[in-house]
Amino acid sequence: MNKVLMVIVGIIVLTGCSSKYKSVEVTKSTELLIKSKPVVISGSADGSYEGKPYSGSGEATAQAVRSAFSRYTDNAVIVSQCNELACLQKHNSLSEGYYVVPQILHWEDRATEWSGIPDKIEVKVTVFNAATSKVIASTILNGSSKWATFGGDHPQDLLPEPVNNYVDSLY
Template identity: 45%
Template sequence: MHLEKKSKVMRYFVILGIVVFLGGCTTDSYQLLRTKNVSIKLESSKSVYISIPRDGRYGQINYQGSGANASQIILMAFSKNSNSAETGRQYQSFDNALTHAKENNYGYLVFPTILEWEDRATEWSGIPDKASIKIAIINTESGKTMDSVIIKGKSGLATFGGDHPQDLLAKPVSAYINGLY
């Protein structure tokens, strides 16, 4: 009887250990690094133009459509706060994006740059997905950068498939942009 009780207790601790381990492996991590030491507040009445960054690359792999995905994530976050927010249709250089924003009377230009984009088969390789994006917010009238931030995301190890780098950006991008209003 005593041995049976020890066996149940051991089984309980083994199961608890597995649950804790898997819980830790599924947790995505985020990092927000401010590149300017200022606190700004954007006006919701001013329109926002979000340019499309170049697609992310890792080594020889080009993640086609990742630039558009990143812009859509940023658009969704700005749409909650601004009366008008739109994205470009294709990649533009900074100068071209700023010219477009000025000519079309946008109040702010949001110029994202993909710094890191790794879509891995994490569930079997043990290598996490990663995404890093720099977001610069420019006053269209003056052309000056008002704020700039680098947002990094890294998946947990037990993703159970289906996760992608863009999935790592929605929450921290939204939190950052909400803080600007």
């Protein structure tokens, strides 16, 4: 009986020690991206939850997207004053390459260490072909923090893994 109880407690502890991610494809990728082509990324409006805005969350999201694309090109830039395709085209016109528009749909920062309620994010990332303005791919990335955070995790800590995995899948 003690062994069964220990196994159950171990499973609960282990599942509480890892963040969870999933993605929902909005538009299936129509082409593989070409390495080294320029990527222009829009800023994103800051996320909020229950009326509380999270200052800097939009910048953190754009930076995570830029970091992921920088693994494939030396020319990945953020145009922070834009948050849509038309603005990107106006401020940083490309004849080839890609425009990327990240959008925070949900941003929830919780005191997980004492409440047991995880931090959550939901970010939509849309990639456009710069030459045609057509959507190449679009997805919604979801993440929730591990239960055992020990006070150090925040929603922005949930960004790198799903964003990197998504960008990897585009090349």
